[in-house]
Amino acid sequence: MDPELEAFVPLFPKADLADPVSSREMLAGLAVSVPAPDVSGMTVEDVMVPADPAVPVRIYRPQEAHGAIVWLHGGGFVMGTVDTEHPxxxxxxxxxxxxxxxxxxxxxxxxxxxxxxxxxxxVLSWAVDHAAELGVDPERVAVGGHSAGGGLAAGVALKARDEQGPRICFQLLNQPGLDDRQESWSARNAIDTPWMNRDKVAAAWRHYLGGAPATPYAAPARAEDLSGLPPAYVGTAELCPNRDEDIEYAVRMLRAGVSVELHQWAGTFHGSQAIVSAEVSQRQLAELGAALRRGLAG
Known part of the structure; x- marks a missing residue:
């Protein structure tokens, strides 16, 4: 493990989703402990997107933006809000x-x-329909997310392809949760990895699926055909249960003719980029931004 990250491992809470309410409170506490981001160069607005029910979103508008991303937070499908995702x-x-x-x-x-x-x-459909109001090109709308949010983004891309729905120009998938089956080597052997381990992943999928069988939109790794998807960036962490399913998904997209950039970050663990003081985390965050910039530029 990267030495800068390893020093913080004892400070991370136990990897557990047995009690969703306390897990949410814990994540909220972690979020406020992160250094506040600089938003002086952008406008930040909370909006309710019309749907059934309406969906809360927080919109960050930098000056002279030319594209947009529908961004989906992590949290094992159980935790997270626009407030915890703010940093x-x-x-x-x-x-x-x-x-x-x-x-x-x-x-x-x-x-x-x-x-x-x-x-x-x-929200994706709304973003494309309201691109002019957002000040962006409707042909330059991406989807992305971290962990569970990355899995949601991948599923949304599949549905948009299948139903000839809103055009997505790019997928930004950071350590996405893609496969409920947990059959890969990394999933089976992630017994004591920090923050996210095999048991926590299993609990997340149980909560999310609610006892129903998984479909490809819920668990995108189950999709048989990955052709026709938008170009993608896939980031993985070495000490992460999702690592191998993410790499396999990236390779399958490549074999299906999808342009993919894949980066496996050595010495990192699931969510370790939250330790923003670490040099490797700073490189990870910078690369996510650069990858999205490239993806929106086409």
Missing amino acids: WAARLADLSGAVVISVGYRLAPENPFPAAFDDAYA
């Missing part, structure tokens, strides 16, 4: 120059699949 959504907007639409999707287990997925797709 990361703001940094992504600053580093990429893109309008970032951070989505406050419904959480499991109270709202199992397809609630969060439907919220994400509704």
